Amino acid sequence: MAEELIDPRDTLIAELIDLAAVEPRLVVLDADVSRTTHTRQFRDRFPARFYDVGIAEQNLLGISAGMATMGCIPVASTFSVFASMRAAEQLRTSICYPRLNVKVLGGYAAMSDAKDGATHHSIEDVAITRSLANLVVLAPSDGVMARKVARAAVEHVGPVYVRVEYGSMPVLHEPATSFRIGQGYRMRAGSDITIAAYGSAVARALQAAAALARDGIDAEVLDMVSLKPIDEDLLLDSVGRTGALVTLEDHNVIGGLASAACQALVGAGMAPRFRALGIGDTFTESGAPDDLRDKYGVASRAAVAAALELCGRADAGPRV
Numbered sequence: 001m002a003e004e005l006i007d008p009r010d011t012l013i014a015e016l017i018d019l020a021a022v023e024p025r026l027v028v029l030d031a032d033v034s035r036t037t038h039t040r041q042f043r044d045r046f047p048a049r050f051y052d053v054g055i056a057e058q059n060l061l062g063i064s065a066g067m068a069t070m071g072c073i074p075v076a077s078t079f080s081v082f083a084s085m086r087a088a089e090q091l092r093t094s095i096c097y098p099r100l101n102v103k104v105l106g107g108y109a110a111m112s113d114a115k116d117g118a119t120h121h122s123i124e125d126v127a128i129t130r131s132l133a134n135l136v137v138l139a140p141s142d143g144v145m146a147r148k149v150a151r152a153a154v155e156h157v158g159p160v161y162v163r164v165e166y167g168s169m170p171v172l173h174e175p176a177t178s179f180r181i182g183q184g185y186r187m188r189a190g191s192d193i194t195i196a197a198y199g200s201a202v203a204r205a206l207q208a209a210a211a212l213a214r215d216g217i218d219a220e221v222l223d224m225v226s227l228k229p230i231d232e233d234l235l236l237d238s239v240g241r242t243g244a245l246v247t248l249e250d251h252n253v254i255g256g257l258a259s260a261a262c263q264a265l266v267g268a269g270m271a272p273r274f275r276a277l278g279i280g281d282t283f284t285e286s287g288a289p290d291d292l293r294d295k296y297g298v299a300s301r302a303a304v305a306a307a308l309e310l311c312g313r314a315d316a317g318p319r320v
Helices: 009-019 041-045 058-068 081-084 088-096 127-129 142-153 201-214 232-243 259-266 287-294 300-310
Strands: 024-028 051-052 073-079 101-109 137-138 162-163 183-190 193-197 219-223 226-229 245-251 274-278
Touching: 009 024, 009 041, 009 142, 024 041, 024 300, 041 219, 058 081, 058 088, 058 137, 058 287, 073 081, 081 088, 081 101, 081 127, 081 162, 088 259, 101 245, 127 137, 127 162, 127 183, 127 226, 127 245, 142 162, 183 201, 183 226, 183 232, 193 232, 193 259, 193 300, 201 219, 201 245, 201 300, 219 232, 226 259, 232 245, 232 259, 259 274, 274 287
Parallel strands: 024 051, 024 073, 073 101, 101 162, 137 162, 193 219, 193 245, 245 274
Antiparallel strands: 137 226, 183 219
16 A cells, blocks of 8 residues: 655644634745645635735744734745744744744745755754744644644643644554644564654654664664654663664754753763764755655664664664
8 A cells, every 4th residue: 555645734734724714813924935834725715814924924923922912813925944943033033022922834844845955954943943932833744643733732821833744644643633732652662673753754763773674683662753842751761671762853053852861861861872873063955855765864774873872783774
């Protein structure tokens, strides 16, 4: 049977439409990219509750902050690279500082915006948003989880940043799966090594685990959907049993999951065998996402090679 593929932006917007049917305070704002973000689907259903502010991301978040003070639940949608950097001051000072009830959707996250090139890659947004006080940071790994995350974000009272990678992604979670902020998931149980990921990298972590199984290595895979707050209990339990950790993310290794994991492990007095796979101290270049993942060492084969090394089986060689 063919693998089911869903674009998370579609299910996320569908969930917002469902929520808006019962929550009259919910409004959506967009920075003139509604065709790409698919928020025009919300516009078509609730035209009086949709606002296109133009290509002006600082204004997008400023208006959202003002609407939140009047009792609305604004969802501000744009590309993640602009939400996290161009409008960083508004996100920090106008939304996070007063803990306003604004939800920011960062679309085309990571390297998923191949058509617009390297300047539109968002490989710093997790580091930026995780550093902002009062801000929840979430990153769904598939279309099912995108729905769960959208609902949790809207129901949470306070600022939330949702990092959404666009494009067809395999379905990893069951529709009945529940989610709460601060929760991660054990996607595959294992005893030899832990591979922790989020977003589209979770599917590649599962591919790596399948390849490692052929070499006799039992890898546990974690989906760290909630990057802030992170599920420390899940991470520490897993690494405490396996004794080794590989973090895999389409993001700079500084400030992302690798940094969050290190903070949790050191805080718990744990020093496992560890490899952080992410974008190094470099800017990315334009290209197809999978080609770039190979180039920058965040493809499945890189996770396999790192796991083999940590398990003392580097001679086996990656097979993905």
